[in-house]
Amino acid sequence: MRKLTPAQYKKAVVIVHGKSEHYLASYIYTNLHLPVVIVGRNSGRSSIQINGLKSFLSSRPYNNLKTFADTYSVEYE
Numbered sequence: 001m002r003k004l005t006p007a008q009y010k011k012a013v014v015i016v017h018g019k020s021e022h023y024l025a026s027y028i029y030t031n032l033h034l035p036v037v038i039v040g041r042n043s044g045r046s047s048i049q050i051n052g053l054k055s056f057l058s059s060r061p062y063n064n065l066k067t068f069a070d071t072y073s074v075e076y077e
Contacts, residue, residue: 012034014036017048018047041056
């Protein structure tokens, strides 16, 4: 596990369900300069339905803590 400085941490991962949410999260990200990652299918072009959220979260990089931490620069013990 690599050691990260606090400036390298991602404070939030935003899972967007559609294009409008992606635009809203992008607007907040660019104007407030928050260290967030915006995640969606095809940059929000394809919606993620609530009943399909479980399959989306069980895929990589959300399937276990190590891959999640390596992908999004999260430190864990």
